Amino acid sequence: xxxxxxxxxxxxxxxxxxxxxxxxxxxxxxxxxxxxxxxxxxxxxxxxxxxxxxxxxxxxxxxxxxxxxxxxxxxxxxxxxxxxxxxxxxxxxxxxxxxxxxxxxxxxxxxxxxxxxxxxxxxxxxxxxxxxxxxxxxxxxxxxxxxxxxxxxxx
Amino acid sequence: xxxxxxxxxxxxxxxxxxxxxxxxxxxxxxxxxxxxxxxxxxxxxxxxxxxxxxxxxxxxxxxxxxxxxxxxxxxxxxxxxxxxxxxxxxxxxxxxxxxxxxxxxxxxxxxxxxxxxxxxxxxxxxxxxxxxxxxxxxxxxxxxxxxxxxxxxxxxxxxxxxxxxxxxxxxxxxxxxxxxxxxxxxxxxxxxxxxxxxxxxxxxxxxxxxxxxxxxxxxxxxxxxxxxxxxxxxxxxxxxxxxxxxxxxxxxxxxxx
Numbered sequence: 001x002x003x004x005x006x007x008x009x010x011x012x013x014x015x016x017x018x019x020x021x022x023x024x025x026x027x028x029x030x031x032x033x034x035x036x037x038x039x040x041x042x043x044x045x046x047x048x049x050x051x052x053x054x055x056x057x058x059x060x061x062x063x064x065x066x067x068x069x070x071x072x073x074x075x076x077x078x079x080x081x082x083x084x085x086x087x088x089x090x091x092x093x094x095x096x097x098x099x100x101x102x103x104x105x106x107x108x109x110x111x112x113x114x115x116x117x118x119x120x121x122x123x124x125x126x127x128x129x130x131x132x133x134x135x136x137x138x139x140x141x142x143x144x145x146x147x148x149x150x151x152x153x154x155x
Numbered sequence: 156x157x158x159x160x161x162x163x164x165x166x167x168x169x170x171x172x173x174x175x176x177x178x179x180x181x182x183x184x185x186x187x188x189x190x191x192x193x194x195x196x197x198x199x200x201x202x203x204x205x206x207x208x209x210x211x212x213x214x215x216x217x218x219x220x221x222x223x224x225x226x227x228x229x230x231x232x233x234x235x236x237x238x239x240x241x242x243x244x245x246x247x248x249x250x251x252x253x254x255x256x257x258x259x260x261x262x263x264x265x266x267x268x269x270x271x272x273x274x275x276x277x278x279x280x281x282x283x284x285x286x287x288x289x290x291x292x293x294x295x296x297x298x299x300x301x302x303x304x305x306x307x308x309x310x311x312x313x314x315x316x317x318x319x320x321x322x323x324x325x326x327x328x329x330x331x332x333x334x335x336x337x338x339x340x341x342x343x344x345x346x347x348x349x350x351x352x353x354x355x356x357x358x359x360x361x362x363x364x365x366x367x368x369x370x371x372x373x374x375x376x377x378x379x380x381x382x383x384x385x386x387x388x389x390x391x392x393x394x395x396x397x398x399x400x401x402x403x404x405x406x407x408x409x410x411x412x
Contacts, residue, residue: 035306040294043303047313054349057218058358082364087210091217113208113254120236120278122406124365125206134256 057091060084064092075150088149106144108134115143194372195308195401196346199380199389200282202406204367207232207280209254214362216252218347220337227333228252229344230284230359235410236260237276243410244270255280281411282368284359285310285331285344286392286400293323293332293343302341308401309348314340328396346370373401 034041064085065072075081086092088110090102117130131137138146215230216223228250236244246261259267291310294302301316302323312323317340324332324341335342347357351370355361360368371380383389389403392411404411 031300034303036304040291040304041306042300043311044300044313044316047311047316048305050314051311051345051348052352054219056350056353056355058214058361060355060361080364082366084362084364087214087362087364091214109253109256112256113210114206116256118207118255118258118278119272120275120280122203122277123206123279124204124367125280128206 055093057093058084058086059092061086067096071150078151078153080149080152106142106149108141108143111143111147111149192374193307195374196287196351197308197371197373197380197384198284198287198346198402199369199371199383200402200404201367202279202281202404202408204365205232205280205282206365206367207234207251207255208364209251210362210364211282211359211368212250212252214358215344218350218358221342222336223252225336226250227336227342229331229342230282233281233283233411234260234278235281235408236270236278237408237410238270238274239276240274244268245410245412277408279406279408281404281407282359283329283331284402285346286329286398286402287346289399289401290397292326292328292396292398296322296326298322305348309345309351310343311345311348312341312343314338317341328393328398329400 028044028046030045031043032045034043034045061072061084068085072085075083075085088106089104092102093099095102112130112134114125114128115130116134117128117132118125120126143149209232212228212230212232213223215221216228219229221228226249231247231250232255233245233247233251234255238244244260244262246263248261257269258271259269261267287304287308287310289308291304294304294310297303298320299316299318301313301318302310303313304310314335319334319340321334321341324334327343332341332343334340347355347359350357357368357370360370369380371378371384373381373384375381383405384403387405389405390407391400391403392407393400
């Protein structure tokens, strides 16, 4: 067969060889078909471990219980018992080792997330006590001035 | 010269001999599938319980390091307001990271409109997050294998492998994907994979004071979430796409898209 016929074939073979060599260096060893098959599981296995190592910030109220037991048991007896410490006090993350004080959110707007009354039929929102017109109730003052968020009833 | 009797005998023996190894491998495959008893994570969301406080969104953004000021989020809460004249309003300002604290419904770039309770037929809140579909279209379109489904059903994004082409963002019918403003790769909810694999609740479920969000393992028949999904009336989003989403909703209405 003539050379001009074979030459493109050699070129193609050369390109394929180059691609295979480059691929061997650049594609990680753990790259391949995972448990969900070729269509959904084609990935780098090590990435699953990378995601599992992602840092946990929210630790839950049980984490606070031992050091802050009066506050913990106090809120557990109040109407706010279902609210996690970290919802208002911020995520514990490395507290108390690395972070000594947590950024507390006691702003008016924060309370109004639930306590701006919205009379929405078929939503649990209408059953939460709140203000139809929050801007008319002691404007400019923070809720926590009068209401204790750990025991919100005013006697 | 071959007789008809011999010919038929050879055909039957040959067909059986060819089929036998196939049957054996089939059995092996079925065995392997049955012995794989790992979890299959699903989510149960109760729209009656959700009050639109947005504490889940706040917790999610902090837990998963999505910049708080950026207008993107792995989870969000939508408000649906159906008025007496049949109009449907839906909004989710800043993904509801600050909750809903008024009757003004955002109309996007057309400002907002106050819809008083006297005009409302029904109104409710719907939490949204990645459905971890059984047939995830976002995974099918990824040209480099950067997004994939793990064995437990969670769809993950490999940040080192993603080239940022954005195909997956376009492919997701639920709009859960976005570009991470810092890492500049595709980003999505992964049910807090770092938490659920350690036996913890996802950050959004932990933060929800009303019990509107629950993660569950559909492979575990005694899991309370599995029992609700199996025994009560639940629905899924956009069933017609055939994606087989794994987030189940209690109290979904046809207005929800």
